[in-house]
Amino acid sequence: MLKTAFSHYINNFKGFSREIWILTIVTFINRAGTMVLPFLSKYLKEDLQFTYNQVGWIMVAFGLGSMLGSWLGGKLSDKIGFYRIMIFSLFTSGVSLFFIQYITTFWALCIAMFVLMTIADMFRPAMFVSLGAYAKPENRTRALTLVRLAVNLGFAAGPALGGLIIMGIGYSGLFWIDGASCIVSISIFALLVKEKKKVVHEDKSESAAAIKSVFHDKIFWVFLFVSFITAMIFFQLFTTLPLYHNEKFGLSEFQTGLLMTLNGLLIFALEMPTVGFMERKGFPKIRIIILGSFIMALSFYLLLINVWAGILVISMICISIGEILTFPFSNAFALSRAPRGQEGRYMALYTMSFSLAHIISSKVGFEIISKLGYQTNWFFMASIGIIATLCCLWIKKALHKEKVL
Template sequence: MLSIVMLINRTGTMVLPFLGVYMTDQLNFSIKESGMVLSFYGIGAVIGSWLGGYFTDKFGEYRVQSISLFLSAPLFLLIPLFPSVKAMACIILVQSIISETFRPANSVAITKYAKIGNLTRAFSLNRMAVNLGFSIGPAMGGILSAISYELLFVTNALGALVAGIVYVRFFRRRHKIYQGRQRIRQKLVEKEAVEKHQSPYKDFPFLVYCFLCTLFSICFFQFFNTLPLFYKQEVHLDAPTIGYILGYGGFIVVILEMLVVDYAERHFTMAKTLLYGILMCGIAYLILVVNHHMALLLLSMSLLSIGEILVLPFMVTITALRSGKNNQGAYMGLSGITFSIAFIITPLLGTNIANELGFNTLWLGTGAILVSTAIAMYIVIRWLFPRVEQHH
């Protein structure tokens, strides 16, 4: 049911991929101004992730998720009323703080309701719902933006509202019944996990892991901002075509995620899985330097999507396995912060590099960083879970 709620919510998620295009086309912002505003989404996401983790440990994931969903809806409707750069930055900051508190709480809820031994598959199922919604959302967003950009914000608001209603109606009583059930700890990991009361900010190996997650995220999440701008300004695609390509990526994830995750769990260690996935993402961006033919654009998106499958669900699983039963929210919050930092850095860095040095330089640099990150991540995960990695 958590996945169904996520599907409803993410089907309405079409603002973020088109926010940069909206600001440059509709509001006549420059690329740098657009990047600056998008970075405020990242600042809000960092704050929201920390607050989400803190409030989840204090009040429980049910309250945090329901409040986040219901407060997000009216904020989406307010975005078109803030047309200046400063005003847009402020409303995006507030909206991001509220909406991103949802993520740590949602991750903790998955660890609570998932069956023992099925943690990665549970995260994958939830992500499959996210990507199914994301495959529908951008495609709809491309069509709606051709009519009116304001329709994007209205649809986002409706998605958050409907998701909130469905979530509250289904989980209002069930969250109490399931309290304390379905622990995520596996025998192989329990011996090397940190103490259950330890702060993640004092877990040095985990902090190194989070730093590498941040490097990966800075590169990968260009998918949400600089990549659509690249399609628009460099490849000269219209908004519906951009939406179809982004939707195609989500469709690939929906079709293949459970199969790829199941295969990876049976044949690879966590370290090898992330190594292969991050390398594939690096290759995906390097392909964009070769040519702008549609076949290569789709090949790049395919590799990026498969790499995403091999990386993101296992990253969340690693965080869950590293945490204790009483500090899951704090660990998930810190994990969310590492990804949210990318939403600050990526729009500013990506748009400035593209503007000053060109998109080819941006993609070459992205590929080089991802290859280095893949190798470092392999080493760090073997450091985090030596017995598990040796066992495989």
């Protein structure tokens, strides 16, 4: 029985092209080396002695650079090709990380962080477009999921390794190793993967080939709002929730870490089989996103039950299931929605919705908590999740009407 289950699990990883596997390994190396980000606010506060207000502004510059980079990366991918953008982005941001450690004044760091993130986040939409070129049409969603798995595993390994490096050689070591990981990973990609022109595989059920511009695609803009809301809810996992664990239930950092690990393990064990099953059965992507956004909203309504610590585990399981159903299929929906020659623009706006959510999520969450308390924040996050679910239902009807017309 166990052998059969393991065999089924392994089968979900079959059928990918060589390029997809190389891209996955490169993504893992890059993300495992991304050690500066988890410790950035700590570095700015403790090492450079900035005030909380200054740290906040540097993080805003960080987020704005991320948004601009996402847009530029997508636009330029359509103009000059994803391959060149990927190589330029990772190589240049790797070299930049070597030098940014020597910038220690407030305004210089605001500008440096903005420029660094503009260059670094050009990579994300270009990478999404590359999946459209290197993945077969029948397993494109699984290819997106495989790369997401590499990102999650990399992020799980990076902070632990980063903590050891800080203890051993200090914060400067993070900048050197993070920069080196960018250069090494993209060098592997450039050596082993040849440039390939984008191949558009029409998704007859959800493609919008007739649409001339992303700015006139009403369905896609409503979908971007859904992506923004679900990302905003999800980012509470890394901002307000860890504080709530300690302040309400007295959980230690280790116990909070175990809850985060539960999320990572569920993603690792269930995401690929779930996506594989849904793809084989041919479920429409928007239906899966509807279910995922509803479950994510439900996970925050559950937090209103604040008399039993066990609810934190149940809520975390719901968040994880919501993540598994929402994010891989959102990626795939955005890519399938793009008309020929506009894949980069569509994926740029999609990644920008996450960057914007990253900037706003913690600010809104902490503002609500400071004025009205945790319960109000959970109710607010769950309620906007329901609004996102209702928007998905509208998208489903609009897609049906689009097909009829």
